[in-house]
Amino acid sequence: MTFEFATAGRIIFGNGTLAQAAPAAAGFGRRALVVTGRNTARAKTLLDALKKENVGAELFPVGGEPTVADVIKAVERARITSCGLVIGFGGGSVLDLAKAAAALMTNTRDPFDYLEVIGKGQPLTERPAPCIAIPTTAGTGSEVTKNSVLASPEHRVKVSIRHPLLIPAVAIVDPECTFSMPPAVTAATGLDALTQLLEAFTSRKANPMTDGFCREGLPRAVRALRRAFENGSDRKAREEMALASLFGGLALANAGLGAVHGYSGPVGGMFNVPHGMVCAALLPHVTKANLLALRAREPDAPALARLTEFAQMTGGKTAEDGIKWIAGLCRDLQTPSLSTLGVTKADFPVLIEKTQRASSMKTNPVDLTAEELTQVLREAF
Numbered sequence: 338m339t340f341e342f343a344t345a346g347r348i349i350f351g352n353g354t355l356a357q358a359a360p361a362a363a364g365f366g367r368r369a370l371v372v373t374g375r376n377t378a379r380a381k382t383l384l385d386a387l388k389k390e391n392v393g394a395e396l397f398p399v400g401g402e403p404t405v406a407d408v409i410k411a412v413e414r415a416r417i418t419s420c421g422l423v424i425g426f427g428g429g430s431v432l433d434l435a436k437a438a439a440a441l442m443t444n445t446r447d448p449f450d451y452l453e454v455i456g457k458g459q460p461l462t463e464r465p466a467p468c469i470a471i472p473t474t475a476g477t478g479s480e481v482t483k484n485s486v487l488a489s490p491e492h493r494v495k496v497s498i499r500h501p502l503l504i505p506a507v508a509i510v511d512p513e514c515t516f517s518m519p520p521a522v523t524a525a526t527g528l529d530a531l532t533q534l535l536e537a538f539t540s541r542k543a544n545p546m547t548d549g550f551c552r553e554g555l556p557r558a559v560r561a562l563r564r565a566f567e568n569g570s571d572r573k574a575r576e577e578m579a580l581a582s583l584f585g586g587l588a589l590a591n592a593g594l595g596a597v598h599g600y601s602g603p604v605g606g607m608f609n610v611p612h613g614m615v616c617a618a619l620l621p622h623v624t625k626a627n628l629l630a631l632r633a634r635e636p637d638a639p640a641l642a643r644l645t646e647f648a649q650m651t652g653g654k655t656a657e658d659g660i661k662w663i664a665g666l667c668r669d670l671q672t673p674s675l676s677t678l679g680v681t682k683a684d685f686p687v688l689i690e691k692t693q694r695a696s697s698m699k700t701n702p703v704d705l706t707a708e709e710l711t712q713v714l715r716e717a718f
Contacts (some may be wrong), residue, residue, distance in 0.1 A: 338544070338545075340542075340544035340545075340546070340591070341591065342544075342546050342547075342591050343483060343501045343504060343590065343591065344481050344504060344587055344590065344591075345470075345480065345481050345504050345505050345506065345507060345508040346504075346505075346506045346507065347361075347506065347507045347508070348481065348507075348508045348510070348583070349507070349508070349509045349510070350510045350511075350579075350580065350583065351510075351511065351512075352511060352512055352513050352572075352576065353511065353513065354509050354510070354511045355382065355383065355386075355471065355509060355511040355513070355514060356386065357509060358383055358386065358387075358424065358469060358471055358507075358509050359383070359386035359387045359389065359390040359392060360390060361469055361507050361509070362387060362390065362392050362422060362424060362469060363390040363391070363392050365421065365422040365467035365469075365506070366392070366420075366421030366422045366467065367391065367392060367393060367421065368392065368393040368394075368395065368418065368419055368420045368421060368422075369387065369392055369393070369394055369395070369420055369421075369422045369423065369424045369469075370395050370397055370411065370414065370415040370418070370420040370422070370423045370424070370435075370438060371383070371384065371387075371394045371395065371396050371397065371423075371424045371426060372397045372398075372399060372411065372423065372424065372425045372426070372427065372431050372432075372434050372435040372438065373396065373397070373398050373399070373426050373427050373431060374398065374399065374400070374427040374428065374430075374431055374473075375398055375399070375400040375401075376398075377396055377398050379426075379427075379473070379517070380396075380426050383424070383426055383471070384396075387424075394424075395414060395415070395418045395420055397410075397411050397414055397434075397438075399411075399427075399430065399431060399434050401430065401609070402430045402486075402488055402495070402605065402609075402611070402612065403430055403431075403433055403434035403437070403487055403488065404487060404488045404489065404490060405448050405449070405452070405487050405488070405489050407434055407487075408434060408437045408438055408441060408448060408487060409441075409448065411434060411437075411438040412438050412441045412442055415438060415442055415466075416442070420442075420466075421466060421467070422439075422466055422467040422468070422469070423435045423436075423438050423439040423442070423466055423467070423468045423469070424468075424469045424470075424471065425468065425469070425470045425471065425480075425505075426471045426473065427471075427472075427473050427474075428472065428473060428474040428476070428477070428522075428526065429472070429474065429476060429477025429478075429479040429486075429526075429529075429612065430612075431473075432470045432472060432477070432479035432480055432505075433477075433479055433484075433485040433486050433487065434485070434487075435468055435470060435505075436465075436468055436470070436479070436485045436503050436504075436505060437485040437487060437498055437503075439465040439466040439467070439468035439505075440461055440465040440485070440498060440500075440502070440503055442465065442466040443463040443464065443465055443466055444461045444462060444463050444465070446459075448498075451498045451500075452487070452489075452496050452497070452498055453496050453497050453498070453499060453696055454494065454496045454694060454695070454696070455489055455492045455494065455496055456496070458499075460500050461498075461500040461502045461503065464502055465502055465503065467506045467507075468505040468506055468507075469505060469506065469507045469508075469509065470505040470507070470508050470509070471508075471509045471510075471511070471514065472510060472514065472515075472579075472582070473514040473515060473517075473518075474515060474518055474522060474526040474582075475512075475515050475518075475523075475526055475527060475530060475565075475575070475578035475579045475581065475582040476525070476526025476527060476528075476529040476530045476582050476613055477526065477529060477530075477533075477582065477586065477612075478530065478533060478582050478583055478584075478585045478586015478587065478589065478590075479586060480505060480508035480509075480510060480583070480586060481504060481505070481508050481583065481586040481587050481590060482503075482504065482586050482589060482590040483499060483500060483501050483502075483503045483504045483590050484497040484498065484499040484500075484503060484590075485497060485498045485499075485503060486602070486612070488605070488606055488609075489606065490606075492606070493606050493607045494602055494603055494606035494607070494691060495601075495602040495603075495605045495606040495612075496602060496606075497696070499696070504590070508583075510579055510580075510582075510583050511579075512572070512575045512576040512578075512579040512580075513575075515575050515578070515579055516569060516570065516572075516575055517569075518569060519569070520566050520567075520569065521671075522613075523562075523565050523566050523569060523578075524562075524566050524613075524617070524670035524671065524672060525611050525612075525613030525614050525616075525617060525672075526582070526613050527558065527562040527565060527566065527578055527581075527613075527670075528562070528613055528616055528617040528620065528666075528667070528670065528672065529612060529613040529616045529617075530554075530558055530562075530578065530581050530582040530585045531555070531558045531559075531562065531581075531585075531620070531663075531666075532597050532598070532616040532617075532620050533585035533586070533588070533589045533594060533598075534550075534551050534554045534555045534558060534581065534584065534585045534588060535551075535555065535620075535624070535647060536589070536593075536594040536595035536597060536598065536697075536700075536701075537550075537551055537585065537588035537589045537592040537593065537594065538551035538552075538555065538588070538592075538643050538647065539595065539627070539640040539643050539644060539702045540592040540593045540594065540595060540700040540701075540702065541593070541699075541700045541701070541702060542591075542592045542593045542700050543592045543639070543643075544591070544592060546591065547587070547588040547591050547592040550584040550585075550587045550588040551584070551585075551588050553580075553584055554580070554581040554583075554584030554585055554588070555581075555647060555650055556650050557577040557578070557580055557581040557584075558577075558578065558581040559650050559651055559662075560577065561573070561574040561575075561577035561578050561581070562574075562578060562581075562666070562670075563666065563669060563670070565577075565578050566669075566670055592700065593697065593699065593700030594697040594700060594701075595623070595627070595697060595698075595700060595701040595702065596619075596623045596626070596627065596692070596697070596698060596701045596705060596710070596713070597616050597619045597620055597623045597697075598616070598695070598697040599692045599693075599695040599697040599698040599701065600615065600619050600623070600688065600692050600695075600713075600714075601615045601616055601619070602691070602695055602697075603687075603688050603691035603692050603695065604675070604678070604680065604688060606691075607684065607687070607688070608678055608679045608680060610678045610679065614672065614673055614678060615678070617667055617670070617672035617673070618667075618672060618673055618674055618675050618678065618717050619675075619713065619717050620663055620667065621660055621663040621664040621667060622713045622716040622717045623713055624644070624659070624660050624663060625660050625716075626705060626709050626710075626712065626713050627640070627644075627701065627702055627703055627705070628641070628644055628656050628657075628660065629709075630703045630704075630705055630706075630709060631644075631702060631703050634703065635702075635703055638702060638703065640702035640703070641656070644656040644659060645659070647659045648660075648662070674717060674718060675714065675717045675718050676718050680714075680718070682718065685711055685714050688714065689707055689710050689711055689714075692710060693707070693710070
């Protein structure tokens, strides 16, 4: 048994822990590039606290999911304004941009040298600028992952910079920061968290440490996601989902993901739709395809028993019960179909080709054929 485990240098979890961000920042430098979502007013509490700690803030808002060009602009802004650290305050897209900016502030080659699939995929050689990641959604776990997902519109795909050094120095997970999420965002990000936990649990690279996070995280998502969607002020449900998201990030950073995320980069890159919505549209159908392929070709694979174990977490008995539960949850959370997201059947061949090259396919529990991948798209359509 051989495995590695990497995570943030410091993880702070709990209601009210946002208050620890400014003192942590003061320990890294006197001026921070603060990456936020489009509405910078949401970061007022953080910005006021930084001011009290005599830490200057250079705001860099990002609307939507980040592109390679966004990262280049962020790095230029950080250098011009002499920022020595980066703080990401927002959803997964904001955190991904913050991590990439911190990395490219010290790794100064062309960004495409570090990008997978469409670039050279070369490793980072210098430690990034200190990065503090503060999620305001409960889904991606990006605050503890070693990759940054960026869109390349000219290539019509989303790809990653991936390296252990990309993991933030400090992750602050304050469930209170997620209370303002509207139901649709709660659903999309929460289903992303569920997907990441289930894919890491059934991954070819699953190990005892990641299994522990998945076995803690999956039941929390099962019991809390629907509640958080129906009542955004349910403090316990928000806390459970924040913890599930964190555990999903810890697990996927070390065990990898699977075919749902194999599809998500190509679909998101071609149609500019939120990542969580893509995951939601595909999760029940990919899980079914994996189950059938495992039974047909790898009946002794550990992932089969894990799919049954997940089903039992949902109150079912068989793996099929777990898939039915996922499908029912997706209906209750009003998740879209691929056709609603703009995908057409004419897009299937290109999507399959790009999906087969995605890094997440390497850790899917079973190799899926082109026909099996196409069937997933048909069912999700």
